[in-house]
Amino acid sequence: MAEGDNAGRERARLTAWAAELRRVHSRLRQALRVAQDAALTGSSLEEASRELLLFCHGFCTALTRHHEGEDRELFPAIAAEHPELGDTLRRLQQDHSMISHLVAGLQSSARGTGTADGLAGHLEGIAAIMESHFRYEERELLEVLETLALDADPQRVLGPL
Secondary structure (H helix, E strand, O other), X not given: OOHHHXXXXXXXXXXXXXXXXXXXXXXXXXXXXXHHHHHHHOOOHHHHHHHHHHHHHHHHHHHHHHHHHXXXXXXXXXXXXXXXXXXXXXXXXXXXXXXXXXXXXXXXXXXXXXXXXHHHHHHHHHHHHHHHHHHHHHHHHHHHHOOOOOOOOHHHHHOOO
């Protein structure tokens, strides 16, 4: 095997983290839109809640796993190679905590303790914070991810693709 081939494969492996993060964020954005559509199409609160529970389960689980994987594996690997990003990583983890709180509120509301407007409000809040978080994360970390030496399963680290 030629040395150039090895270097090319290694570069592809490293830059894959940036591409994987973009791909996961895109899928989570799509899942959120599906959940928002489900909340809007129900003719009653009961129907909207039932539809939202179905779609929210997938979306909420995927978003939670994504953030848990980042906190557990990705952020420590970044911190080890780039200690100057400590404040950025702490901000991102604070976002994860805030989003987790918002997701718990949505799930509670979807189980029938809220109103149709409340469901829409929860989703709107999650959408706003999630989008702000994703943009900040991509702006601050994509370049770092292109050179990050992390030998791990992307689905375990970033969630389902």
